[in-house]
Amino acid sequence: MFQKLSLRLRSLFRSPAVDRELDQELDNEIRYHLDMQTQDFVRRGIPEKQAAILARRQFGNATLHKEECRDARHLAWLENLVQDFRHGVRTLRRDPGFTIVSVLTLALGIGATSALFSVLDAALLHPLSVHESARLVWLQEFSPGHNESGSNPARLADWQTARSFSAAAGFYSEGLIWLSPHGPLQLQLLRTVGDMNAVLQAKIQLGRSFTAAEIRGEGQPVTLLTHSAFSRRFQSNPAILNQILRLDRTAYQVVGVLSSDLDYPEDIDLWSPSPREIQQTSRAAGFLGIVARLAPGVMLSQAQAELDVLSARLANQFPATDRDRSAALTPLTTHVSEGVRKPLLLLFAAVAGVLLVGCLNIAGLLLARGLARRREAAIRVSVGAGHARLVRLFFAESLSLAAAGCLLGLLLAVAGVAFLKAVLPSEVPHLAAISLNLRVVLCGIGLSLLAAIVFGALPAWQFAAGAQNPALKRTRQSRLRSSLVISEVAGSVVLLVVAALLAASFLKLRSQPAGFNSANAYTFALELPWDTDAGILDSAAQDTLSRLNAFPGVISAGVVDRLPLHGGSQSNVFVVRGMTLPSSIAQQEFGLRTASPGFFAAAGIPLTAGSLYRDWQGSQGPREALISQHLATILFPNEDPVGREIAPAGKKEPHWFRIVGVVGSVASHPTDSEPAAEIYIPWGATYWPLLNFVVRTTRPLADVSRFVHEQIQQNNTSQIYSPVATLSERIAETRSTPRTAALLVSGFALVALALAALGIFGLMAHETARRTQEIGVRLALGAEPESIAFDAVWRAVKLVAVGLVLGLAAAWYASVLLQSLLFEVAPHDAYSYAAAAAVLLLAAVIASLVPALRAARINPIQALRHE
Amino acid sequence: MSKPSDLVQGTLNLLILKILALEPQHGWAISQRLRQISSEVLQVSDGSLYPALHKLEQESLIKADWQTTENNRRAKFYSLTPTGKRALARESQSWERLSGAISQIVRLTEI
Numbered sequence: 018m019f020q021k022l023s024l025r026l027r028s029l030f031r032s033p034a035v036d037r038e039l040d041q042e043l044d045n046e047i048r049y050h051l052d053m054q055t056q057d058f059v060r061r062g063i064p065e066k067q068a069a070i071l072a073r074r075q076f077g078n079a080t081l082h083k084e085e086c087r088d089a090r091h092l093a094w095l096e097n098l099v100q101d102f103r104h105g106v107r108t109l110r111r112d113p114g115f116t117i118v119s120v121l122t123l124a125l126g127i128g129a130t131s132a133l134f135s136v137l138d139a140a141l142l143h144p145l146s147v148h149e150s151a152r153l154v155w156l157q158e159f160s161p162g163h164n165e166s167g168s169n170p171a172r173l174a175d176w177q178t179a180r181s182f183s184a185a186a187g188f189y190s191e192g193l194i195w196l197s198p199h200g201p202l203q204l205q206l207l208r209t210v211g212d213m214n215a216v217l218q219a220k221i222q223l224g225r226s227f228t229a230a231e232i233r234g235e236g237q238p239v240t241l242l243t244h245s246a247f248s249r250r251f252q253s254n255p256a257i258l259n260q261i262l263r264l265d266r267t268a269y270q271v272v273g274v275l276s277s278d279l280d281y282p283e284d285i286d287l288w289s290p291s292p293r294e295i296q297q298t299s300r301a302a303g304f305l306g307i308v309a310r311l312a313p314g315v316m317l318s319q320a321q322a323e324l325d326v327l328s329a330r331l332a333n334q335f336p337a338t339d340r341d342r343s344a345a346l347t348p349l350t351t352h353v354s355e356g357v358r359k360p361l362l363l364l365f366a367a368v369a370g371v372l373l374v375g376c377l378n379i380a381g382l383l384l385a386r387g388l389a390r391r392r393e394a395a396i397r398v399s400v401g402a403g404h405a406r407l408v409r410l411f412f413a414e415s416l417s418l419a420a421a422g423c424l425l426g427l428l429l430a431v432a433g434v435a436f437l438k439a440v441l442p443s444e445v446p447h448l449a450a451i452s453l454n455l456r457v458v459l460c461g462i463g464l465s466l467l468a469a470i471v472f473g474a475l476p477a478w479q480f481a482a483g484a485q486n487p488a489l490k491r492t493r494q495s496r497l498r499s500s501l502v503i504s505e506v507a508g509s510v511v512l513l514v515v516a517a518l519l520a521a522s523f524l525k526l527r528s529q530p531a532g533f534n535s536a537n538a539y540t541f542a543l544e545l546p547w548d549t550d551a552g553i554l555d556s557a558a559q560d561t562l563s564r565l566n567a568f569p570g571v572i573s574a575g576v577v578d579r580l581p582l583h584g585g586s587q588s589n590v591f592v593v594r595g596m597t598l599p600s601s602i603a604q605q606e607f608g609l610r611t612a613s614p615g616f617f618a619a620a621g622i623p624l625t626a627g628s629l630y631r632d633w634q635g636s637q638g639p640r641e642a643l644i645s646q647h648l649a650t651i652l653f654p655n656e657d658p659v660g661r662e663i664a665p666a667g668k669k670e671p672h673w674f675r676i677v678g679v680v681g682s683v684a685s686h687p688t689d690s691e692p693a694a695e696i697y698i699p700w701g702a703t704y705w706p707l708l709n710f711v712v713r714t715t716r717p718l719a720d721v722s723r724f725v726h727e728q729i730q731q732n733n734t735s736q737i738y739s740p741v742a743t744l745s746e747r748i749a750e751t752r753s754t755p756r757t758a759a760l761l762v763s764g765f766a767l768v769a770l771a772l773a774a775l776g777i778f779g780l781m782a783h784e785t786a787r788r789t790q791e792i793g794v795r796l797a798l799g800a801e802p803e804s805i806a807f808d809a810v811w812r813a814v815k816l817v818a819v820g821l822v823l824g825l826a827a828a829w830y831a832s833v834l835l836q837s838l839l840f841e842v843a844p845h846d847a848y849s850y851a852a853a854a855a856v857l858l859l860a861a862v863i864a865s866l867v868p869a870l871r872a873a874r875i876n877p878i879q880a881l882r883h884e
Numbered sequence: 885m886s887k888p889s890d891l892v893q894g895t896l897n898l899l900i901l902k903i904l905a906l907e908p909q910h911g912w913a914i915s916q917r918l919r920q921i922s923s924e925v926l927q928v929s930d931g932s933l934y935p936a937l938h939k940l941e942q943e944s945l946i947k948a949d950w951q952t953t954e955n956n957r958r959a960k961f962y963s964l965t966p967t968g969k970r971a972l973a974r975e976s977q978s979w980e981r982l983s984g985a986i987s988q989i990v991r992l993t994e995i
Contacts, residue, residue, distance in 0.1 A: 043934075046911060046960045050930065053912040077929025085935035089942055 043086055101413035119379045123422025126372030128429025131461040133368045135434055138456055139447040144353045146280050148218040155352035156307040161341035167303035170210045170296045181320035183312040186211035187305035192544040193264040194737055203737045204286040210296055216310050224258050224273025234293035240269040244277035246286035265546055300338040321346050357445045360758045367765040374508040374769045376468050378776045380475050381501045385783050387476040412473035419469035427461050442753040498780055503820040505776045509769040510824025513853035516766035519759040521849050522842040526752055532683035533581050534621025538713050538744035539721045545706040555701055558708055565712050568724050574712040575616025578705045581683040582751045594662040608695035611703055619711040627659040627678030633701035642674035647682040648694035674698055774864040781813050781868040792872050793880020802873035809872045813865030821854055896936050901972040908963035945971050
């Protein structure tokens with residue numbers, strides 16, 4: 018079969034010379050046959066002349082047979098097709114304006130769609146390359162009041178008894194310092210509780226997995242290297258096996274290397290079982306993330322039902338810690354892409370909208386071109402082209418267009434992927450690994466083919482319709498073009514509305530009262546392992562702060578557990594001494610932050626009442642607290658909070674903190690307009706090994722950076738400080754998803770708008786050309802040129818108005834889907850709709866102005882001679 | 885113009901293969917053999933033999949080369965390829981099955 022095809026394909030590309038030679042051979046062969054037959058007749062006694070005639074008669078129509086032989090030699094249809102394609106390319110080359118616009122439009126649409134599809138493919142469709150990842154679930158616990166909370170080893174042990182799971186394990190991560198031969202490096206360590214390998218079923222590339230005793234945290238500390246750390250940090254040298262790796266103050270024995278196809282959890286250098294004492298933490302703690310593998314044949318809903326029963330039992334068994342707690346399962350593949358799913362789908366929808374508008378635009382151009390080529394088609398038919406051949410010709414043309422668009426589009430997609438990698442927030446799973454793979458390329462090719470079929474069908478249909486009543490045809494086609502422009506307008510309006518809503522939402526987000534002043538404030542962090550001694554933490558904080566305060570130009574410096582808007586470190590239910598809180602407030606969780614007194618001035622958070630607390634001294638300190646303005650209005654609406662005592666609830670012996678002052682509220686969450694209701698207690702009062710330093714200074718960033726590097730980092734090589742950034746930068750990070758979404762969708766909307774404007778321009782220019790004679794008559798009869806121009810613009814506006822109404826209605830329905838992505842902006846925000854409509858109308862007027870002015874300048878005499 | 889019908893075309897191919905299975909032949913000789921075997925049944929012009937030959941050649945069932953004949957003229961000789969041999973075996977088998985089935989049916993209606 019293959020051989021046959023290759024033979025015929027070869028014949029297709031045979032040079033004309035070879036073809037001539039073959040024809041010559043065929044002639045020779047037939048002549049030989051006729052000669053032999055004639056001789057045969059002569060031998061039977063027929064005169065030579067007659068014999069030749071007889072032989073020829075017996076042979077039949079020689080020309081026809083030769084033709085059939087040639088057909089046998091060639092793959093006729095394929096040859097015709099190649100011819101059609103050559104013709105298609107030739108016609109496209111004759112009309113470069115049309116070709117360039119269409120190919121670019123198509124390339125832009127396909128490039129953008131393919132680029133986004135590659136992100137979608139990596140982040141949403143194939144987020145995990147773990148063995149049977151569909152069977153993995155993420156177990157999320159909820160504290161009373163349905164707040165997400167972490168789990169702990171004791172509760173994990175209870176979840177492990179669930180029969181729905183074949184295995185369940187917990188993990189948390191730590192940054193550890195490794196004194197590598199090339200200087201200190203921070204490594205990301207995954208602490209496991211339970212048998213993580215049984216859950217993920219990760220292959221071991223080298224060495225062995227953890228033993229049961231090691232998993233319990235017993236014996237010498239051991240570690241497994243992930244493949245990326247093995248290749249990046251250890252140059253894939255197998256000699257590392259069984260070596261001792263000293264991380265911070267602990268020596269770990271390397272027992273194995275994980276295989277390369279494991280990509281969960283992301284950005285981890287090594288695994289190590291959590292130490293025994295941490296595995297014995299109380300049921301009140303919350304720091305573990307839990308993943309589980311469903312037992313064979315168990316459905317997610319069945320597992321969830323078992324968990325619900327288990328939760329109820331635990332609530333009875335441990336009322337102090339487990340009451341009103343619940344747990345919910347989500348597929349792990351969904352969990353890892355949860356935060357980015359909606360924005361990515363939105364971007365994909367937007368980009369598909371651009372592609373659609375682009376295709377409508379090309380369709381409009383093709384229709385216009387079809388009108389111009391009526392005569393050509395008529396000539397082709399009259400010289401014998403069949404309808405089928407003519408339709409094929411149109412398809413060949415659109416296929417050539419699509420092929421060029423596809424090729425250029427895929428090139429654009431390569432650039433697009435690089436661009437998206439740079440702008441998309443790092444929460445997108447596999448962001449670094451995104452590339453144009455085979456699936457994406459096939460998707461691009463599929464889209465182009467689809468486009469080609471649609472574009473090809475249109476002029477073909479136009480031609481078929483034109484074979485009937487020509488007058489009818491003209492109105493029908495003008496109507497068709499108008500409806501194409503209307504659809505383009507409607508599509509761009511939807512995109513414009515979405516862009517306007519997202520932009521409005523982002524602006525609201527950015528202008529929400531932050532409650533702090535990020536100008537002239539810089540920040541850097543020090544992340545220490547969770548088993549660091551409190552004393553070491555304390556001295557690291559004190560030492561760094563005193564060095565910072567000694568740096569000339571520093572106004573204030575402080576340390577805090579988490580930066581504003583980066584989420585609270587802990588939250589809790591609180592009690593106030595001598596006061597019975599209403600039950601709604603008594604059950605509400607409020608944020609708890611620890612900060613040194615200098616933090617407030619450094620971050621520009623004002624003190625509104627009372628005074629700041631004093632510094633925590635060593636293991637004991639003044640039990641003083643500050644509360645945020647918002648919390649003050651919730652807890653003490655009618656009295657002075659200063660002097661009151663407050664404590665985290667749930668302890669037999671409450672640790673009271675005396676409120677010494679009130680500070681301004683900071684914004685609590687990037688997408689929450691409610692200011693934070695928080696309690697600040699002195700740095701050191703609770704254990705927290707993540708130190709965020711904030712420094713306010715008149716010096717520029719470079720000075721602060723150099724100072725931190727030379728004066729602090731150099732004197733302390735066993736710890737690694739993060740690079741210094743401006744506080745504004747770190748705050749902007751929390752809004753990067755909405756900002757990127759708003760920017761990208763606005764970009765797409767502008768492209769769609771430009772395409773729609775192009776469509777309007779094309780239609781109006783064509784209309785003007787068609788009406789040249791009519792306009793000439795009007796001018797000759799005394800019409801004002803202004804009114805002619807106004808009339809042309811008015812026609813465009815009327816057309817656009819229809820698309821506008823349709824588009825606004827569609828946006829009205831579509832924007833409801835956006836709700837969860839919007840901050841303080843209603844999906845039916847009137848300003849956004851009005852802005853979108855105004856922008857579109859303006860574009861329509863501008864686009865129709867050029868043809869309108871041309872109409873007004875028509876010379877009546879020439880116009881009357883037109884055609 | 886007598887263009888062989890599909891059925892005849894099919895049998896024509898089979899006959900050509902059968903003739904070439906005996907020995908390599910040139911076009912005219914094949915046509916003579918055809919005439920001998922089935923002169924009155926297959927009403928085809930000599931010319932329609934050639935498209936069939938060329939098609940079979942394209943399909944690699946037969947191959948052709950130019951040789952000198954006994955009367956010292958160059959002629960195109962066709963011979964069976966291994967693929968052609970297999971095709972012949974397959975085709976004749978299915979032909980026998982088909983013709984057997986048809987004659988059975990024909991006999992049935994006669995009763």
